[in-house]
Amino acid sequence: MNFLKRTIPLIIAFVMGVTMALQYYVPHEVSQSLLKVVSRWGITIGGFAVFLGAYSLFHLHLTKIKRKLPGWGYSTFVFLGAGITIVFGLYNGGEFFWQDKQEGTMFEWIYFNVQVPAGATMFSILAFFMASAAYRTFRARTNEATILLIAAIIVMLGRVPIGTMISQYLPIAADWIMSVPNMAAKRGILIGVSIGAIATSLKIIFGIERAYLGGGD
Amino acid sequence: MIERLINLDRRIIFMFVAIAVTVPLLAKFNLPVRTTRDVENIFNKIDSLPENSHVLIAFDYDPASKEELQPMAEALLHHCYQKDVKVIGMTLTPGGTGLAVSAIENIGKQYDKTKGTDFVFLGYKTGVELVMINMGENIYSAFPEDFQGNPTLNLPVLEGIDSLKDFDYVVDLASGSSIEAWIAFGKEKYGFDLGAGCTAVIGPDMYPFLQSEQLNGLMSGLKGAAEYETLIKQESSAVAGMSPQSVVHILVVLFVLFGNTMYFMSKRNR
Numbered sequence: 001m002n003f004l005k006r007t008i009p010l011i012i013a014f015v016m017g018v019t020m021a022l023q024y025y026v027p028h029e030v031s032q033s034l035l036k037v038v039s040r041w042g043i044t045i046g047g048f049a050v051f052l053g054a055y056s057l058f059h060l061h062l063t064k065i066k067r068k069l070p071g072w073g074y075s076t077f078v079f080l081g082a083g084i085t086i087v088f089g090l091y092n093g094g095e096f097f098w099q100d101k102q103e104g105t106m107f108e109w110i111y112f113n114v115q116v117p118a119g120a121t122m123f124s125i126l127a128f129f130m131a132s133a134a135y136r137t138f139r140a141r142t143n144e145a146t147i148l149l150i151a152a153i154i155v156m157l158g159r160v161p162i163g164t165m166i167s168q169y170l171p172i173a174a175d176w177i178m179s180v181p182n183m184a185a186k187r188g189i190l191i192g193v194s195i196g197a198i199a200t201s202l203k204i205i206f207g208i209e210r211a212y213l214g215g216g217d
Numbered sequence: 218m219i220e221r222l223i224n225l226d227r228r229i230i231f232m233f234v235a236i237a238v239t240v241p242l243l244a245k246f247n248l249p250v251r252t253t254r255d256v257e258n259i260f261n262k263i264d265s266l267p268e269n270s271h272v273l274i275a276f277d278y279d280p281a282s283k284e285e286l287q288p289m290a291e292a293l294l295h296h297c298y299q300k301d302v303k304v305i306g307m308t309l310t311p312g313g314t315g316l317a318v319s320a321i322e323n324i325g326k327q328y329d330k331t332k333g334t335d336f337v338f339l340g341y342k343t344g345v346e347l348v349m350i351n352m353g354e355n356i357y358s359a360f361p362e363d364f365q366g367n368p369t370l371n372l373p374v375l376e377g378i379d380s381l382k383d384f385d386y387v388v389d390l391a392s393g394s395s396i397e398a399w400i401a402f403g404k405e406k407y408g409f410d411l412g413a414g415c416t417a418v419i420g421p422d423m424y425p426f427l428q429s430e431q432l433n434g435l436m437s438g439l440k441g442a443a444e445y446e447t448l449i450k451q452e453s454s455a456v457a458g459m460s461p462q463s464v465v466h467i468l469v470v471l472f473v474l475f476g477n478t479m480y481f482m483s484k485r486n487r
Contacts, residue, residue, distance in 0.1 A: 036354040042347035043359070050311075050343065100366030111315040119280030119312070127465060131234045132227040135472040139480050149477075153470050159417075159440055161248035162463035171251060183424035190425055 010207045017205030058082075085110055151177050219483045223476070230472065237468045241460035247452065248459050255427060256444040258434030259412040260296070262386055268301040270385040271378055275395065276320075279312030282392035282416050288442035288455035289414040290320045290390055296449045298328040303374050304336040305384075307360070309345050309395055314338075318364060333363075334373045340364035345395065346402045353381040353407040381407040390414040396423060400431045414441060 020038065023031050061075035085107065090097045093105035140146040157163040158174020203209035263272065274293060278286045297304050306321045308314055318338050325336050339360040342348045351359035356378060357370050369375060377383060387409050389399045396413045404411040410433050415423060417438025426432040436445055439462060442455035 032354060035350060036358060039344075039347045039351040039354065040358065043342060043344040043351060046344040046347065101364065108315065112319075115312065116280040116283060116316070120283050123281045123284065127238070128231045128234050131465070131469050131472060132230045134469050135225065135230055135476045138473045138476065140477055149473065153473065156466045156470055159438075160463040160466045161250050161443075161459050162467060164249070164251050171253075175253065178421060179424060179428070182421050183428060186422055187425040190422075 006210075006213060009213055010210070014205055014207065017201070021205075054082075081114075151181075219479055219486065223479045223483060233468060233472075234465060237464045238461045241464050242457075244460075245457070246460055247456055248463055250440075250443045250447045250456055250459060252444045252447055255435040255437075256441055257448065259293075259388065259414075259436060260434075260445060260448040262410060262412060262433055263293070263296050263300060263302065266300060266302050266385055270302050271305060271375075271383065272297050272302050273305045273307065273381075273384045273387045274321075275387070275389040275391075275399065276306060276308040276313045276317035277310050277389055277395040278316070278392035278416075279310050280316065281312075283316060284458075285416050285439050285442065286390050286392060286414060287316055287320065288439065288453065288458075289436050289445060290317070291324060291453065292442055292445040292449060292451065292455070293388060293390075293414075294320055294324040295451055296445075298324060298330055298335075299449070301335075302385075305374065305378070306336070306338040308341045309348060310393070311341050311343075314341050314364065333367065337369070337372055337374045338364045339369065346398050349381070349398060349402040350406070353403065356380055381409055384409050386410050386412065388412045388414065391419065392416050393419075396426070396432070400426055404431060412436075 016038075019034075023035055057078065061078045063069075064072045064075045088106040088110060091106070092099060093102035093107075095102050138149055138152070140149050154170065155174045155177055157166060158170040158172075158177075163170040163174065200209060204212065266272070274290065274297075276286075276290060294304060304321060304325075306317050308317050321336050321338050322332065325332070330336055340363060342359060344351075348359055356375070360369050363369055363372070381387070381403055387399070387403065389396050389411065391413065392415070396415060396419070399411060399413075403409070411431070412434045413423060413432050414436035415438075417440070420435070420437030420441075423432060423435050423437070427435055436442060439455050439458045443452075443459050446452050446455050
C-alpha cells in the first residue's frame with residue numbers, strides 16, 4: 001500500500017519534473033509534441049479540481065449546518081444558490097446540458113442579476129472598511145511610519161485627477177514613488193519568491209518535500 | 218473628547234464615505250484625466266496595428282472586479298473595433314465568461330461586427346499556465362470549440378492563427394496573478410507583445426515587469442480605464458468614476474490627517 005501511495009507518486013513527480021525541465025531546452029519536434037500532450041493532460045486533470053473544490057465547499061458547509069455552528073444559517077444559502085444555479089445551468093433554456101450553450105437563459109439572468117451585482121457590491125464595501133482602517137491605524141508613530149504615511153498621501157492624491165488640480169507635481173511625485181522605491185521593493189520580493197519557488201520545486205522533484213502526498217510528513 | 222474622536226464610531230466614517238461617493242455621482246461632474254506613458258503605450262500599440270491584425274484579450278476577472286476591469290475591456294474593444302482589428306477573447310476565470318461575452322458582442326454590434334468573422338469568444342479553460350502552453354503549441358488544441366460550441370478550426374476570425382506566436386498583440390485584464398503567468402509561460406516562451414490591465418491593488422506589483430519591458434504597457438485600476446477612455450475620446454463609466462474616486466481619496470487623506478492630529482494631541486495631554 002505504501003508503494004502505491006508513496007513510492008509511485010514520488011517516481012512520477014521525479015520523472016515528469018526532470019523530463020519537463022529538460023524539455024524546455026530541447027526545441028526538437030518530439031519534445032514539442034510531448035509538451036502539447038502533457039499540457040492537455042494537465043488541463044484535463046485540472047478539470048477534476050472543480051469537483052474537488054465543490055465537494056470541499058459543500059462538505060464544509062454541510063458540517064456547519066449539522067453542528068449548528070455560529071452562522072450556520074448562511075451556509076444554507078450556499079446550497080440554495082449553488083442548487084438553483086446548477087439546475088438552470090443544466091437545464092440550458094430547455095435544451096439541456098448536452099446541447100450547445102443557449103442564449104438568454106435563466107442561468108444568464110442569474111449571472112447578470114445576482115452574481116454580478118453581488119460580486120460588485122462585496123468589492124465596493126472594501127472602500128468603507130479601508131477608510132475606517134486608514135483612520136484608525138495610519139499613525140505617524142515612528143520615522144518609518146511617517147515616511148510611509150507621506151508616501152501614501154502623495155500616491156493617493158497623485159493617482160486621481162484631483163491631484164493634478166492641487167499641484168502639477170503631485171502626479172510626478174506619485175509616479176516616481178511607484179516607479180523607483182515601490183519597484184525596487186517589489187523586485188526584491190519577486191526575486192525572493194522566485195528563488196523560493198525554484199527551491200520548493202527541486203525539493204518536490206527530488207522527493208525531499210512530501211507534504212503534497214498527504215499524511216503530514 | 219480627544220479619546221472619543223480617536224475612537225470615532227466607524228458608522229460615522231461609513232456615512233462620510235457614502236456621501237463622498239454619491240454626491241459626485243449625482244452632481245455628474247467630470248474631472249480632466251491626465252494620461253500616463255504606461256497606458257499610452259497600450260493605446261499606441263493597438264493604434265499602430267494594421268487592419269485585420271489579431272488581438273487576443275484575456276478576460277481574467279470575475280464580477281467582483283467588474284467595476285475596475287469591465288470599463289477597461291470596453292475601452293479596449295472600442296479601440297480594436299474602430300481600427301478594424303480582429304478580436305479573440307478568452308478567460309482563465311470561470312466567473313468571467315458572461316462579462317466577456319457581453320462586452321465583446323455588445324460593443325461589436327455597435328460597429329456592425331460579425332461573430333466568427335470579426336470577433337470570437339473562445340470561453341473558459343481550466344489550467345491557467347497549461348492553457349497558455351497549450352495555446353502556444355496549438356490554439357485549436359486548447360480551444361477546439363468557441364464558447365457557443367462552434368468548431369474553431371474553420372472560423373474566419375482565426376485565419377492565419379496557429380498559436381500564440383501569431384497574435385499581433387495580447388492584453389491580459391486580470392484581477393489575480395494571471396499577468397505573471399502570461400509573462401512566464403506566454404510572452405517569454407512564445408515571444409509576443411504583451412500589455413496588461415489590472416485592479417489598482419495589483420498595479421504596484423507590475424512595475425518590475427514594465428521596467429524590464431516584459432509588459433509594454435499597463436492600465437491600473439479605474440484610473441487606467443479612464444485614461445484609455447480619454448485616449449480613444451470616448452469618455453464613459455471610468456471617467457465618470459474619477460470624480461467620486463477623487464473625492465473619496467481626499468476624504469481618506471483628511472481622515473488620516475485628522476486621526477494623526479488627534480493622536481498627537483492625546484499624546485501631549487498624557
